[in-house]
Ligand SMILES: Nc1ncnc2c1ncn2[C@@H]1O[C@H](COP(=O)(O)OP(=O)(O)OP(=O)(O)O)[C@@H](O)[C@H]1O
């Protein structure tokens with residue numbers, strides 16, 4: 001047993017000095033390999049993070065949103081509708097919401113304006129998303145102005161900047177008091193944008209939605225599950241793009257491994273011959289080459305994965321900016337919660353290390369079973 | 378250990394249009410602790426015969442016995458095992474591995490055996506000292522002169538302390554002074570109890586007093602077999 005370990009140590013020693021011997025070639029190899037792992041791992045971590053972010057957001061959103069429809073279009077919701085709904089069994093909370101959009105010429109972007117009665121804002125105070133704070137260089141205590149619907153300008157003091165866990169959607173948000181909101185956006189007293197209802201038991205949601213449409217025939221209930229589905233299809237599209245990237249990377253990897261497989265140099269072949277002639281078994285040669293491939297692919301895998309991890313979780317996935325852009329108009333700074341998913345790591349490992357190992361070991365095996373007497377010539 | 382060849386034949390590319398019979402019925406006994414030289418024109422089959430004796434390849438027919446053991450029918454694994462314990466090879470082109478140091482090259486055949494590191498290092502250094510190479514132990518082999526490379530090759534052949542040393546045209550890349558030096562080293566090996574088997578068509582080798590016996594080959598057969606005294 002100790003003999004076996006000593007042997008493996010010798011083989012590893014030999015492998016290391018072999019790798020050093022062809023320093024540039026092996027460094028190049030390591031670099032390409034690491035880069036491919038990096039791209040693949042980034043895509044995987046990124047899409048996964050994006051999905052779980054969306055999940056977090058939706059967790060907090062209400063089960064049912066009720067919109068009023070006039071001539072097939074989304075219209076303002078009269079406040080009496082809240083009473084008209086009355087008591088519906090299973091509904092634990094119902095509330096009118098005020099929200100809308102504001103186009104800012106200065107930054108050429110859309111803000112999402114929302115009334116937040118529960119935040120305790122005075123009529124001259126706002127809370128803004130981090131994206132707005134960034135593009136307008138605003139800090140707490142600074143002032144921001146909005147043009148109202150009737151051409152007046154109102155100035156607000158920034159009381160707080162949203163530092164949400166998921167900046168993905170809060171980036172472009174402006175929260176203000178109800179009065180300020182109505183004054184700026186011109187929705188008169190007695191109207192809301194929509195009504196949200198919280199339901200205790202998720203299984204009752206569709207039944208409740210049915211009751212609502214009976215009671216208020218000119219409204220449309222939107223269920224969280226439906227939103228989830230919409231989100232999902234948006235993500236699917238985004239994933240499509242990242243999938244193209246992924247496919248590209250895999251292709252590059254296959255070409256790279258193929259090249260490696262077909263290109264056992266004459267020098268390498270001769271070396272294998274020498275080793276066999278001086279008393280190495282086919283198995284010893286394979287062992288040694290196995291270590292060689294293992295050292296390269298493991299270090300590439302770890303370096304690549306680590307780099308991807310840093311890139312996605314600490315570098316805001318900067319390389320994926322074009323994919324993320326257009327999520328909100330203001331590019332959100334993306335700080336997902338770091339995670340490592342064992343299954344994902346295993347998948348990635350399987351798709352990179354395994355084909356590489358196979359691709360390299362086959363030609364070596366072919367070379368190592370040839371008769372050792374060839375080195376005598 | 379007595380090496381015994383019994384009606385050995387070797388056919389290359391058997392059954393194809395370019396079939397070639399390189400060894401055609403050789404029977405021979407090679408006594409232990411002797412220096413034997415295989416001599417003959419180019420293409421006479423010296424290397425082919427040598428590689429079969431050294432377990433690098435197998436005869437097409439005939440029997441080779443090594444001491445008590447019949448080796449001609451053994452599977453590759455066993456051949457390798459016998460090879461690395463019994464034979465040391467010195468190749469015509471030295472066949473050192475470029476980029477590795479002298480010391481690493483010498484220790485290479487011992488790696489699969491898992492010899493304890495300390496003992497291996499000690500033995501390698503004593504070999505290097507014996508062949509006057511201590512100074513070069515860490516140099517990469519591509520720096521070496523022809524004579525030095527040859528001595529490194531000898532050290533490598535000796536590392537597993539084999540009973541039999543096999544040298545194929547060992548002087549082909551050396552000038553006559555170095556060739557004589559090499560024969561001196563062969564004499565040392567002989568004195569220390571090794572069996573040495575050399576092929577050559579270099580008179581410095583086969584006319585050397587170090588050689589105990591010359592076997593002359595022609596077209597895959599033994600032409601003349603005479604002891605030298
Ligand atoms: N793998 C092979 N396939 C076909 N023919 C071979 C093969 N190996 C050797 N031969 C032939 O066998 C014959 C004997 O070759 P061998 O190398 O044993 O000669 P040699 O006596 O060592 O010659 P030299 O003195 O030039 O080294 C040669 O004619 C050679 O062409």
Ligand SMILES: [Mg+2]
Nearest residue numbers: 423424545546
């Ligand atoms: Mg020859």
